[in-house]
Amino acid sequence: MSKVDRIQGVRGMNDVLPADEALWDRLESTVAATMRAYGYARIRTPIVEPTRLFVRGLGEVTDIVEKEMYSFVDSLNGDELSLRPENTAGVVRAALEHNLTYESPRRLWYAGPMFRHERPQKGRYRQFHQIGAEALGFAGPDVDAELIMLCRRLWDDLGLPQVRLEINSLGQADERAAHRQALISYLEGHRDLLDEDARRRLHSNPLRILDTKNPAMQEIAENAPRLAEFLGEASRAHFDGLTQRLRDLNQPYHVNHRLVRGLDYYNLTVFEWVADGLTLCGGGRYDPLVEMLGGRASPSCGFALGVERVLELLRQHDLVGEGASPDCYVVHQGDAAAHTAIQVAERLRDAGLDVVMHCGSGGFKSQFKRADASRAAFAIVLGDDEVAKGVAAVKSLRGGQDETGKGEQQSVALEDLADFVLGRLADEPADDANGGI
Ligand code: AMP
Numbered sequence: 001m002s003k004v005d006r007i008q009g010v011r012g013m014n015d016v017l018p019a020d021e022a023l024w025d026r027l028e029s030t031v032a033a034t035m036r037a038y039g040y041a042r043i044r045t046p047i048v049e050p051t052r053l054f055v056r057g058l059g060e061v062t063d064i065v066e067k068e069m070y071s072f073v074d075s076l077n078g079d080e081l082s083l084r085p086e087n088t089a090g091v092v093r094a095a096l097e098h099n100l101t102y103e104s105p106r107r108l109w110y111a112g113p114m115f116r117h118e119r120p121q122k123g124r125y126r127q128f129h130q131i132g133a134e135a136l137g138f139a140g141p142d143v144d145a146e147l148i149m150l151c152r153r154l155w156d157d158l159g160l161p162q163v164r165l166e167i168n169s170l171g172q173a174d175e176r177a178a179h180r181q182a183l184i185s186y187l188e189g190h191r192d193l194l195d196e197d198a199r200r201r202l203h204s205n206p207l208r209i210l211d212t213k214n215p216a217m218q219e220i221a222e223n224a225p226r227l228a229e230f231l232g233e234a235s236r237a238h239f240d241g242l243t244q245r246l247r248d249l250n251q252p253y254h255v256n257h258r259l260v261r262g263l264d265y266y267n268l269t270v271f272e273w274v275a276d277g278l279t280l281c282g283g284g285r286y287d288p289l290v291e292m293l294g295g296r297a298s299p300s301c302g303f304a305l306g307v308e309r310v311l312e313l314l315r316q317h318d319l320v321g322e323g324a325s326p327d328c329y330v331v332h333q334g335d336a337a338a339h340t341a342i343q344v345a346e347r348l349r350d351a352g353l354d355v356v357m358h359c360g361s362g363g364f365k366s367q368f369k370r371a372d373a374s375r376a377a378f379a380i381v382l383g384d385d386e387v388a389k390g391v392a393a394v395k396s397l398r399g400g401q402d403e404t405g406k407g408e409q410q411s412v413a414l415e416d417l418a419d420f421v422l423g424r425l426a427d428e429p430a431d432d433a434n435g436g437i
Contacts, residue, residue: 012126022323057089083115105137129307141241168259179230281305325375331367351418
């Protein structure tokens, strides 16, 4: 037994293993194509930002800032830093810092890990991944509809059925203030029925009480004064503009009066995509944020989707697919063959082929086992005989078996090897296991 104990990963932070790579790859490439189709350009911002970016951007009385941020003091210079819990604030910071919206509005997207100190459970992790889009400098509601349709196209391209769209309007600050007063009065009238969390939030963030998952409070939340009743003409027109466009596009939606979202920076449009009771994606308009972060007022809208939740849904619906497999696996035996093999593998890669070369020792039999396990299309076989003749034996590993049960094998001059393999791959029917879903 080893004397040294093994170090475990951090709770709620997961390794993504090679077996999941095909799934991640499929989501990432579909997202990249969808973002391109709508004119969104990728931006990559740091994982660590100044803590006050999130305190100011997200609001002090939000769950994230109150209790979920991984914040620390940089021991080298005393800076107060945080692992990003979300990336809208970071994208806006970067856009301001680099004058990205100086001349015209900008459509940006990002992907990467986020960190929240939540209680880990299925679909909720401490390191998770989000993919998001931000349309900076657009007043909407056309761009609100565009962002929603971008998500719709993504679900369709991924083959995800039945993702439900919920929308609401949060109006403007003064409308929310009037609603807030009415809401506090109403909730105070039912104080004895509020749970501890709701009582704590009664004066700090009463809107969030409407978001409660507590079954005992559903009736109170359902009958509470609705923000919709406090919206002025402009807010209502914005919402009508969005719903009209969704109807024009045949996009079903459900108005959810209790959809408020957790962050302070939202106004007007908010939306969520929900499947199997889990929110896959949330977004909305955040017109005040750019000014809150020191920029010129600039109306903006965006969304973030939870990668792990989308992947889980793909798994549940058997939309996983298989990973890519190499074109060739090079097996070899003997000193001379080992030296030739590494050169042959490089030449095949020069020709654009994906090649795994057997490294280390092992007889032909165990090497062929690994070649099969790699799901390569061909084994390239080099023994002393082949090297002496300047050839390689090419053996098909997929189908192509003769009556003796052995795959057909052909001897090919080394200088013709790449062309021969490329020609055979072009003749073969596409490998179903290779990326096709
Ligand atoms: P939010 O930034 O809270 O609006 O979250 C946007 C999306 O990110 C959610 O709809 C989830 O799909 C995903 N998400 C948020 N928090 C977590 C978490 N702790 N673990 C996994 N996914 C999350």
